[in-house]
Amino acid sequence: MIDKPESEVMSEVARGDLSAFREIVERYQNSLLNYAHRYTGDRAAAEDIAQEVFLRVFKAAKDYQPLTSFKTWLFKIATNLCLNELRDNRLNRNTVDIFELNEAGFVALASRYRSPEKETEDRQLGAILMKAIKDLPEKQRLALLLCKYEGFSYLEISGMMGCTVSAVESLIHRARQGLKKQLTPYL
Amino acid sequence: MKDCKEVRKRLSAFIDNELPPPERDLIEKHLSQCRPCRQEEISLRNINELLDSMPDEKPAPAFTSMVVHRAVAWLRCEYVKNYLYRPAVAYVLSVVSLVFYFEAGAAKKRAYPAYRHLLNFDDFPPESLSGVYVAFIQGEHR
Numbered sequence: 593m594i595d596k597p598e599s600e601v602m603s604e605v606a607r608g609d610l611s612a613f614r615e616i617v618e619r620y621q622n623s624l625l626n627y628a629h630r631y632t633g634d635r636a637a638a639e640d641i642a643q644e645v646f647l648r649v650f651k652a653a654k655d656y657q658p659l660t661s662f663k664t665w666l667f668k669i670a671t672n673l674c675l676n677e678l679r680d681n682r683l684n685r686n687t688v689d690i691f692e693l694n695e696a697g698f699v700a701l702a703s704r705y706r707s708p709e710k711e712t713e714d715r716q717l718g719a720i721l722m723k724a725i726k727d728l729p730e731k732q733r734l735a736l737l738l739c740k741y742e743g744f745s746y747l748e749i750s751g752m753m754g755c756t757v758s759a760v761e762s763l764i765h766r767a768r769q770g771l772k773k774q775l776t777p778y779l
Numbered sequence: 780m781k782d783c784k785e786v787r788k789r790l791s792a793f794i795d796n797e798l799p800p801p802e803r804d805l806i807e808k809h810l811s812q813c814r815p816c817r818q819e820e821i822s823l824r825n826i827n828e829l830l831d832s833m834p835d836e837k838p839a840p841a842f843t844s845m846v847v848h849r850a851v852a853w854l855r856c857e858y859v860k861n862y863l864y865r866p867a868v869a870y871v872l873s874v875v876s877l878v879f880y881f882e883a884g885a886a887k888k889r890a891y892p893a894y895r896h897l898l899n900f901d902d903f904p905p906e907s908l909s910g911v912y913v914a915f916i917q918g919e920h921r
Contacts, residue, residue, distance in 0.1 A: 613847060617842075617847065630833070639838070646850075714832070717829075718833055722833070761789075761791065771826050771830075778829065
């Protein structure tokens with residue numbers, strides 16, 4: 593079955609159709625949650641952000657103009673919320689330095705990122721990657737996540753972050769360099 | 780031919796297919812001839828592959844329901860707010876409040892004689908606690 597275009601679904605949401613809103617949530621919950629989780633490194637904060645994004649989408653449905661793609665609009669809201677979350681300093685509630693953990697603590701941290709079928713090594717690698725991403729400056733982190741995991745072009749990211757395309761290119765380049773420094777032992 | 784510094788600065792854009800074809804061709808040409816830059820490109824691509832191996836988080840099973848529930852709660856609030864902000868409703872509420880206010884004052888006045896009557900009740904022995912209390916209250920009202 594072919595999905596309805598988002599602009600059509602959003603006009604139904606604007607009329608107060610909750611099943612249309614449910615459809616929007618189901619379409620984007622995975623990518624939004626992962627975006628927020630990779631940005632915050634905190635599952636609970638990520639769920640809060642994802643919920644808030646959808647709620648804002650619902651509230652703004654009447655004003656939604658399909659000038660840009662729906663996904664771009666959605667992630668622009670998410671990006672602003674992530675930056676506000678950082679500004680409010682609420683993200684420090686669950687920060688962990690994996691290099692200060694003992695072995696048991698490390699396994700416990702890694703277990704937060706596991707799927708049951710994955711090996712322990714994968715879980716540890718997941719935790720290390722999460723830590724490396726979280727250590728990047730926030731704008732580098734956002735630009736990289738939008739490009740790498742959500743597949744946005746540099747032009748779209750520049751629109752979301754309110755900067756030039758060359759600034760986005762520079763942010764992503766510096767993010768990759770930062771990750772390279774941290775992750776070289778695992779390459 | 781681009782120099783190494785310039786090529787390395789644009790390697791991320793090259794990997795992400797963000798460069799226009801002429802520039803892309805120039806960088807490809809440079810990479811085919813420069814071993815250190817080629818090595819840098821490989822290590823950046825390896826970083827990308829490593830990032831691909833990051834496991835995905837799954838939303839909680841009740842996530843959608845929670846979001847929809849919050850949306851419904853917001854809709855209800857908006858409905859009540861919109862209803863209350865109508866001029867006719869505001870006018871009726873103001874009139875009802877005023878009537879209630881004056882009626883409450885009148886009721887208090889009507890109840891006061893009965894209250895006095897209670898205070899004049901002098902069956903309590905003067906030395907009892909109730910007698911002392913009644914005497915005290917009467918003294919206050921005098």
